[in-house]
Amino acid sequence: MKFEQHLALITIPSWSKYYLNYKHLKQVLYANASxxxxxxxxQFEREITKVNQHYCEQEESAQAQLDSLQAQWxxxxxxxxxxxxxxxxxxxLQQLEHLADYTQACVTGCRxxxxxxxxxxxxxxxxxxxxxxxxxRFAKPEADEELLREARAEWRKCIAVPALTAPTGPTVQQIVxxxxxxxxxxxxxxxxxxxxxVWVALAEDALGLPIRVxxxxxxxxxxxxxxxxxxxxxxxxxxxxxxxxxxxGDVDLSTLHGxxxxxxxxxxxxxxxxxxxxxxxxxxxxxxPGKADGSSPEVYAYNLIHRITRxxxxxxxxxxxxxxxxxxxYVRADLTDPRTARMARxxxxxxxxxxxxxxxxxxxxxMQRGIAAICVEIGDPSRFQKYYSKNALLGITNILSQxxxxxxxxxxxxxxxxxxxxxxxxxxxxxGILTVHPELATWVRAGEVIASVxxxxxxxxxxxxxPQDGVIVGKNIDPVCRSGxxxxxxGIVGDSLPGVLNNGHL
Numbered sequence: 001m002k003f004e005q006h007l008a009l010i011t012i013p014s015w016s017k018y019y020l021n022y023k024h025l026k027q028v029l030y031a032n033a034s035x036x037x038x039x040x041x042x043q044f045e046r047e048i049t050k051v052n053q054h055y056c057e058q059e060e061s062a063q064a065q066l067d068s069l070q071a072q073w074x075x076x077x078x079x080x081x082x083x084x085x086x087x088x089x090x091x092x093l094q095q096l097e098h099l100a101d102y103t104q105a106c107v108t109g110c111r112x113x114x115x116x117x118x119x120x121x122x123x124x125x126x127x128x129x130x131x132x133x134x135x136x137r138f139a140k141p142e143a144d145e146e147l148l149r150e151a152r153a154e155w156r157k158c159i160a161v162p163a164l165t166a167p168t169g170p171t172v173q174q175i176v177x178x179x180x181x182x183x184x185x186x187x188x189x190x191x192x193x194x195x196x197x198v199w200v201a202l203a204e205d206a207l208g209l210p211i212r213v214x215x216x217x218x219x220x221x222x223x224x225x226x227x228x229x230x231x232x233x234x235x236x237x238x239x240x241x242x243x244x245x246x247x248x249g250d251v252d253l254s255t256l257h258g259x260x261x262x263x264x265x266x267x268x269x270x271x272x273x274x275x276x277x278x279x280x281x282x283x284x285x286x287x288x289p290g291k292a293d294g295s296s297p298e299v300y301a302y303n304l305i306h307r308i309t310r311x312x313x314x315x316x317x318x319x320x321x322x323x324x325x326x327x328x329x330y331v332r333a334d335l336t337d338p339r340t341a342r343m344a345r346x347x348x349x350x351x352x353x354x355x356x357x358x359x360x361x362x363x364x365x366x367m368q369r370g371i372a373a374i375c376v377e378i379g380d381p382s383r384f385q386k387y388y389s390k391n392a393l394l395g396i397t398n399i400l401s402q403x404x405x406x407x408x409x410x411x412x413x414x415x416x417x418x419x420x421x422x423x424x425x426x427x428x429x430x431x432g433i434l435t436v437h438p439e440l441a442t443w444v445r446a447g448e449v450i451a452s453v454x455x456x457x458x459x460x461x462x463x464x465x466x467p468q469d470g471v472i473v474g475k476n477i478d479p480v481c482r483s484g485x486x487x488x489x490x491g492i493v494g495d496s497l498p499g500v501l502n503n504g505h506l
Contacts, residue, residue: 003112008495010105012098018054020047020109029120040117048133051106055138058099065092066151073158089155096148097338103138149404181212185308193221193253202303215308216248216262224258225403228312233285233362235270239378240318243389247396258405261311276322288365305365315366315373316396320381324478328441329388332375335497339372346402347376347395350441351473353420354497418471421494426487428453430462434481436488438472445469451487
């Protein structure tokens, strides 16, 4: 995807005129390719001065707001005043999130246009203009990152997560040696600087025994954000499990700021049966946030949220394709929310699909509680894939680094992810033997043949064509095809991001 399209999708509308005008600079560059390029240098300097001035104004404004809000807060505030304070602080956090996105986009734009200038002019333009960019404040993000860290710390200090009422009966039952079973996850009760393991009971089976999910809590030596990672919400989607194991194994607790809460297997009944759904076949990712007095899967979903995921501040829900299908490494996220948009880009996937997280999904339930949540699709079901797992782990580490939870530097991928404004599945009309032609993460043009169905006797029954240009996000690999079977998942690059999507992807 062209960078100007990528930039258009991530631009904050109210700041649009302050971004680096990449398209204009490219036009100037090509118009002056045969001359010395002085006009390009003049225009480039004008653009980076504009960007830097806006950055400095926003940073100064944010610092003043933070100082004012810190001075206003006290524990005995009236309820109404506290709500006003919270609303103002939420706006400040959003401004700082915007500022981080803005600087990342402009710095990337500078790097790309200077690389293009070197190529077009045949000269080393970047050697002259690169240091000029590096000297400006907007290209040194340490200040706004420190300001964002300070604001998050102030928010956590003033707005604590309320604790649930303690149960009257015993909360711990020793089922497996050395690993306790609890009915409530009390993060403050786990020792700092250690990795703790616990079973959390979410329901009971037909014998009256607890149905427990495994939870790993890595609590850093110092306070910080709470990041939750869930895997195997669908019992056959396993690639997230080794990602969690590797992450917990690699983390240095002495330098970890905050807490990691990992659930390697969410859907324990489905995991036992090697199936997507719950014990009764219900899709847990369609019944969130569940009901305390609902059906069996609804009770399980309700307790999952109220006993575990409600503690998260950030949430990564790890999935794979369903049985009979394969996926690229891609992220579904609400790109209109600056928090989740940044998480999606830091994940460094092949493809990012905008999706607002509709009701019924675990991601949507987290977002409704104010938790920044994204869905990371990691390859194929019922198997471990080291390549995908390694890249997914790298993306998670990037997110932790951006949150200042770990000291590692963020790793930028060699390619810019394709950002899709929406996506949809294409379905068959005929039954027979299905062949899907395009490979994952490749482009198709409108009118291109994407699949064919043959009869059991080998005769061609029907061909299917791409309805518009797009990228292959996932596809069906099961040749046994009935009417209405999925063919492929097509991602579309658009000029705007719809607010609500009902495309079946959660």
